[in-house]
Amino acid sequence: MRAKQVRGSGASAHRSTDARLTRVADGVHQLTHGGVNCYLLEEEGRVTLVDAALPRTWGPLQRALTAIGRRPEDVAALVLTHAHFDHVGFARRAAAELGVPVYAHRLEHHLAAHPYDYAHERARLPYPILHPAALPTLAAMARAGALQVRGVEPVLELPPGSSSTCPATRRCCSCPGTPSGTARCTWPTATSC
Template sequence: MRRPGGGRLTRITDGVHQLTHAGVNSYLLEEEGRVTVVDAALPRTWPLLRLALDAIGRGLQDVEAIVLTHAHFDHVGFARRAHVELGVPVYAHRIEHHLAAHPYDYAHERSRLPYPLLHPRALPTLAAMARAGALRVRGIDDVLELVPGERLDVPGRPSVLFVPGHTFGHCALHLADRDVVLTGDALVTLDPYTGRRGPRIVAGAATADSVANLRSLDAIAATGARIVLPGHGDRWTEGAAEAVALARAAGPA
């Protein structure tokens, strides 16, 4: 584990690295010297991405794609910059394309306002996200389509799973050869709105449809992956099926 510039870089398995900054995870998938970035975190994660790439012997010139599991502001953060400055293509499910361009225009079941009062232990994470640029994310309108059921032709060759609920076009990525599933915010181990840890879905403050989200967890469990990599929180290494069972037991918040 390394801490480049205040972020935390963790090697998960061969060719898979987790970059955590301000409570948000991005992932680096390596293949033959090329890199895919999964989720673009927050704007001030950008310099940490450069340091993380350097730590694994790569550089910005090796990044070939950014894949968004979904297009909330805290996963789109540096996508526009990477696209403009590096010419890197950005992928998201077609339902997410409007949100990618307008990353604050998202559906959610409950008002966000009461959460800091009801869940004060979430305040450090929310404050860190704000310092990392959460209130100033610029969207991107030049986005390519992520197609469920296909393997994406980018480094890591992830299989795309459709897991709507947190957002209407949310996807997960399965790396069968590495026994890994990247769940985005369909399943997390830290809810940034409540501060609760362990496998769960994100609170209604940021989830469009909790019932649909819980239903979609079937696709994650069906991967049989040993390692679950969430959009927020630590990796889970006790299997996707167990993570899904615990998330369902925790229920909506």
């Protein structure tokens, strides 16, 4: 695997918010920014985004598209694996500015519109106190816009075995049987994303 920095020019970028683009497999790229990942899937000259990370990942996404030889117009769809705030980040902007459909499991549609409205396994307030080593990651997430995620509507259902006109979404499907809905994407040269 090769990682490529996709941050903007200048030495002022903070190390924990630098973006990194990693080729996972042929046509599969992982973009990491602010401690959160999203993926770019290339197929038939189009790009499907898997998850939308955080709002300020938008700039690194534009640079990542350029780095893989694509343009924003090549993005055909966005698939949310689930709709927590760190997966919905730039979804509203992608839908508005790129005109792409946003897909998610039907059980995630409410959460996609309200990305902070979910039950948490543990109380959040004590977490940084109990796990101080997580503070740099939490700070990087905050700088990348984790506290400013706006929901997205409409969200389309991604049925199992999708027959979408977007090539890569055909490899993404809903995963029934999970407490809330999730989606999974598979690729011939990788196990899953």
